[in-house]
Amino acid sequence: MNAEYFLDRGKELVRLLKSRKVHSFLSKNPSLIFHLTGLHETPGYLLVLNGEVRFVTDRRFQKEAAEIKHFISSDIFTNSIVTYLKPLRKEFKQPAIEYGRVTHAEYLSLSESLKCTFTDAGDAVNQFLSVTDGLQLDSFIRAADVTSELFNYCKKVFDENLAITEKELAYELQSILVRNAAQKYSFEPIIAADENSAKPHHTPSDRNIQDCKVLLVDLGVIYSGICSDVTRTYIRNHPKAGRIEKIVHNGFKRVLGKVNAGVKVSELAQMWKAELEKVNMTHNFTHALGHGLGYEVHQIPRISEYSKETLKENQIITLEPALYFENEFGYRYECDILVTKDSGINLTVF
Amino acid sequence: MNAEYFLDRGKELVRLLKSRKVHSFLSKNPSLIFHLTGLHETPGYLLVLNGEVRFVTDRRFQKEAAEIKHFISSDIFTNSIVTYLKPLRKEFKQPAIEYGRVTHAEYLSLSESLKCTFTDAGDAVNQFLSVTDGLQLDSFIRAADVTSELFNYCKKVFDENLAITEKELAYELQSILVRNAAQKYSFEPIIAADENSAKPHHTPSDRNIQDCKVLLVDLGVIYSGICSDVTRTYIRNHPKAGRIEKIVHNGFKRVLGKVNAGVKVSELAQMWKAELEKVNMTHNFTHALGHGLGYEVHQIPRISEYSKETLKENQIITLEPALYFENEFGYRYECDILVTKDSGINLTVF
Structure with missing residues (x-):
């Protein structure tokens, strides 16, 4: 059953990040999004927060987001990812992004708006995606x-x-x-x-x-x-x-x-x-x-x-x-x- | 004559950057590389230094680089772009990159290795590429x-x-x-x-x-x-x-x-x-x-x-x-x- 693969993938990502002391994580890596949601060419963000994985996108893709059945929740931001994240800021604990996947402009925008220091989870994600199921x-x-x-x-x-x-x-x-x-x-x-x-x-x-x-x-x-x-x-x-x-x-x-x-x-x-x-x-x-x-x-x-x-x-x-x-x-x-x-x-x- | 277009493009970029007080510039923007060199799908860097534009790539593409005829010089780096740039560091004057085109990892690597503060020339480049010839x-x-x-x-x-x-x-x-x-x-x-x-x-x-x-x-x-x-x-x-x-x-x-x-x-x-x-x-x-x-x-x-x-x-x-x-x-x-x-x-x- 395909859905089980997706469930396992989400759990494994959370486990792997935890093992590296990463408790919140934000990613717009298309490979990672496809791997966890099955959504292809659907821009958006994966957000790991409090042990759960959420897919967040804008309203152009709300239909696609609503159709994710793979035990991952989805949400829509109306303005920008930064305004979506601001109210959640206090829940961020040792947050990480992939330094090699965000532009320097995006890094500045995120860290300045959220007043957060993000560590790099690039290596963990690359290891995660290097092993096939x-x-x-x-x-x-x-x-x-x-x-x-x-x-x-x-x-x-x-x-x-x-x-x-x-x-x-x-x-x-x-x-x-x-x-x-x-x-x-x-x-x-x-x-x-x-x-x-x-x-x-x-x-x-x-x-x-x-x-x-x-x-x-x-x-x-x-x-x-x-x-x-x-x-x-x-x-x-x-x-x-x-x-x-x-x-x-x-x-x-x-x-x-x-x-x-x-x-x-x-x-x-x-x-x-x-x-x-x-x-x-x-x-x-x-x-x-x-x-x-x-x-x-x-x-x-x-x-x-x-x-x-x-x-x-x-x-x-x-x-x-x-x-x-x-x-x-x-x-x-x-x-x-x-x-x-x-x-x-x-x-x-x- | 095609070559004249390429010559004009290089001159215009240097002029535009100067008008924004940017005297050195490093870019790996594929659109900009294609626009200035005619090289398609050829990874490398454009380097603007002392009023001249140079295309720098690794030895896999030395043949392609050598074939650029459009009044832009080319060079090969053997190790990495950082080691190539180090000896040129003193010539860098008000250097810029495109914040929206380099990853945060690349930004850190460049600025730490070269001990440089790069400003953002993204807007200038986007304006430059938005007008067709x-x-x-x-x-x-x-x-x-x-x-x-x-x-x-x-x-x-x-x-x-x-x-x-x-x-x-x-x-x-x-x-x-x-x-x-x-x-x-x-x-x-x-x-x-x-x-x-x-x-x-x-x-x-x-x-x-x-x-x-x-x-x-x-x-x-x-x-x-x-x-x-x-x-x-x-x-x-x-x-x-x-x-x-x-x-x-x-x-x-x-x-x-x-x-x-x-x-x-x-x-x-x-x-x-x-x-x-x-x-x-x-x-x-x-x-x-x-x-x-x-x-x-x-x-x-x-x-x-x-x-x-x-x-x-x-x-x-x-x-x-x-x-x-x-x-x-x-x-x-x-x-x-x-x-x-x-x-x-x-x-x-x-």
């Missing part, structure tokens, strides 16, 4: 399914060597996405032929991909709010790219074999670095090895050798080993991995 | 053109009384959008049949629109970064909606007749309010009369009776008079208007 996993599996459809199409285009530009392919893929009822891309897709693939963040151009020897496609979709993020690189008649493909895939397998709840993410990054050192290619890899995935396409943990985090059960992360050769080509392989107690399950085997 | 107007006209295609399709679906759900229609329209090479919707479209149209911000549902008597469609597209935002309401066999349609369209015409550079936006809102008072329907209108349009779908000026702004030449604004009858229907008519010295030109006559 069954409802989110269902959405992720649908997202992965739509993503695989898009890559089937890319492979077909590459195998049949069709005349199409990078930009046109991005449009074609978006049509498939729309027909498959995923909401939208989780980020602007990267479609990069030959030397364009050497740029990790290439924007699809008017370059025709016909007769290219390397085609890198990095894209993700949003399904019921949950993001996928996958890269495949297609190659043909390119001996160097063939060698690089083997290095990247072997590295991927070694790192994946090390994934489990409790492992330090820095160890994963170091393992990939060791692979690169063997072939003297450390400077051909220019980004993090991966990142958490959920309502946002980049969330904690950041998988880098400098990161202090450990993997948690039921996190979804990407692993994206890659090698780039300027003005030549790049090869990246990115999968989405569910972290379990003892292993990592590749949810994007296609 | 010829290059932006070209993009807007293309955006309006794609938007009219989408509404042609809606009208056809309504006139032919096809069996299709609100959600499916949103998907169909997105396919047309993609084929027309507009980037994407400027916001999640509102497609609302019968009583759903009474909610100003209805999300497309699984409701079939066949045989509906009122169909409200509110959508916009982004073309070369510029947003459109249009609403049409289709009705049939609904005498009350027919009467309301006349009130809304008459009000629209009266307000449009009043638009020119220099008019107070509060006067426009009051004029519409006076129309509503005549028919005793003030409480059936629940949002602002309109808003500025540009790189963002909601920007200054906000057209409300409480607003203190005056219209400026070459602003693009929406006018969206509407009337809502709970559990019955809503009727909204929204057009995008170019403000000229003497009048308002409706750019969305379709």
